[in-house]
Amino acid sequence: MAKKINVKNPIVEIDGDEMARVMWAWIKEYLITPYLNINLEYYDLGLLRREETKDAITLDAAKSIAKHGVGVKCATITPDKARVEEYKLSKQWPSPNATLRAHLDGTIFREPIICKNIKPAVNSWKKPIIIGRHAYGDEYKAAEFTVPGPGTVELVYKPADGSQPTVLTVHEFKGKGVTMGMHNTEKSVRSFAQASITYALQRKTDLWFSAKQTILKQYDSFFMNIFQEEVNKRKADFEKAGITYWYTLIDDTVAQIMKHPGGVLWATKNRDGDVMSDMIASGFGSLGLMTSVLVSPDGKMETEAAHGTVTRHYRQHQQGKKTSTNPTASIFAWTGALKRRGELDNTPDVVKFAEALEDANIKTIEGGTVTGDLARLIHDTPKPPEDSYVDTEQFIKAIAKRLESNL
Ligand code: NAP
Numbered sequence: 195m196a197k198k199i200n201v202k203n204p205i206v207e208i209d210g211d212e213m214a215r216v217m218w219a220w221i222k223e224y225l226i227t228p229y230l231n232i233n234l235e236y237y238d239l240g241l242l243r244r245e246e247t248k249d250a251i252t253l254d255a256a257k258s259i260a261k262h263g264v265g266v267k268c269a270t271i272t273p274d275k276a277r278v279e280e281y282k283l284s285k286q287w288p289s290p291n292a293t294l295r296a297h298l299d300g301t302i303f304r305e306p307i308i309c310k311n312i313k314p315a316v317n318s319w320k321k322p323i324i325i326g327r328h329a330y331g332d333e334y335k336a337a338e339f340t341v342p343g344p345g346t347v348e349l350v351y352k353p354a355d356g357s358q359p360t361v362l363t364v365h366e367f368k369g370k371g372v373t374m375g376m377h378n379t380e381k382s383v384r385s386f387a388q389a390s391i392t393y394a395l396q397r398k399t400d401l402w403f404s405a406k407q408t409i410l411k412q413y414d415s416f417f418m419n420i421f422q423e424e425v426n427k428r429k430a431d432f433e434k435a436g437i438t439y440w441y442t443l444i445d446d447t448v449a450q451i452m453k454h455p456g457g458v459l460w461a462t463k464n465r466d467g468d469v470m471s472d473m474i475a476s477g478f479g480s481l482g483l484m485t486s487v488l489v490s491p492d493g494k495m496e497t498e499a500a501h502g503t504v505t506r507h508y509r510q511h512q513q514g515k516k517t518s519t520n521p522t523a524s525i526f527a528w529t530g531a532l533k534r535r536g537e538l539d540n541t542p543d544v545v546k547f548a549e550a551l552e553d554a555n556i557k558t559i560e561g562g563t564v565t566g567d568l569a570r571l572i573h574d575t576p577k578p579p580e581d582s583y584v585d586t587e588q589f590i591k592a593i594a595k596r597l598e599s600n601l
């Protein structure tokens with residue numbers, strides 16, 4: 195085994211729940227600890243620990259990422275009513291991801307991992323399409339109202355200084371109908387634009403933003419103009435990175451993306467991102483190959499797998515059965531965090547290690563050693579032959595073996 199590599203500054207490690215947590219421990223045991231001298235600021239966000247600390251641990255973890263700049267997170271349970279009973283919780287604790295996102299004022303970008311033997315549903319997609327979703331406001335914080343019968347709906351703005359209100363007629367209803375008012379804020383849109391630009395520059399990938407300003411002349415133009423202003427501020431950085439910014443109408447972008455080779459970061463409004471990120475994810479294949487990164491406007495970063503704790507597999511694991519769960523997205527969460535740490539610390543050997551680990555993981559898959567979810571895609575059947583895939587731990591060990599020869 196090669197000499198251990200020193201990682202200069204700490205990475206915040208956030209542990210999680212269920213099958214994701216089981217894989218997490220193996221990833222560390224086989225792929226991280228043997229190769230790196232690394233100071234991990236460990237936060238256990240397993241649901242029991244969140245209960246014990248009345249969820250204070252989640253905010254502590256968020257503060258630690260803000261301090262150190264880089265975090266890596268395992269999937270965690272967002273408790274619903276059934277979980278409150280299962281874990282005897284004193285409260286239905288909020289989603290840890292929502293807490294982290296709010297504290298870091300972050301935007302989430304999802305990115306698929308490309309392997310030659312996993313064919314995307316769209317033939318032209320050769321490189322990843324990174325999709326960023328503005329996760330504040332619009333339909334998701336709308337005031338809705340079912341109009342019971344004839345009458346007028348108005349939009350009223352009352353200035354805080356007591357000056358003359360502005361009143362707009364939404365619609366004069368002749369019968370039943372429905373209406374809503376939605377909003378966004380300059381602060382939130384600007385943070386979203388900044389995070390998108392920051393991440394596009396970091397990843398040296400072209401940036402797209404799309405909206406529908408031809409219809410929403412004020413609402414979507416507001417977004418479009420803020421993006422353009424923020425891009426203008428970073429013109430020199432765009433040139434230096436050799437990347438471009440492109441604004442288009444959302445329907446045009448959707449048409450373009452189906453013929454595009456990929457290799458772009460596509461920033462979307464809240465509703466567009468909700469819909470399009472699921473389309474892109476399923477178009478690229480398995481959730482086990484989808485990564486996710488939370489980026490703050492000033493470039494602080496937390497990486498994770500896009501999938502959850504894989505409860506169904508965990509139930510089997512609890513019964514002592516082997517599962518074939520794909521750890522790839524979790525491994526890429528680690529490599530993403532390590533690459534960022536290495537860039538910030540100016541330690542190219544750390545970046546190189548992360549790249550060697552990614553390569554080992556991809557080559558393992560391309561060499562035909564795969565987990566069940568990928569066997570299903572390769573064999574194009576929900577029930578691939580049992581000898582066409584390995585169990586979770588065997589898969590991680592196969593990556594470790596390849597990594598050893600990569601270093
Ligand atoms: P999930 O954990 O993503 O799993 C849904 C299904 O997708 C699995 O049953 C499995 O399908 C497949 N899958 C997902 N990841 C896989 C992997 N790595 N390898 C192979 N197959 C994979 O979603 P869920 O079951 O809806 O949610 C479970 C828990 O996760 C919930 O408590 C939820 O709150 C939490 N969650 C957390 C996060 C997060 O922390 N970021 C995100 C989403 C959900 P098959 O069963 O068909 O094999």
Ligand code: MG
Binds near residue numbers: 467468469472
């Ligand atoms: Mg969605």
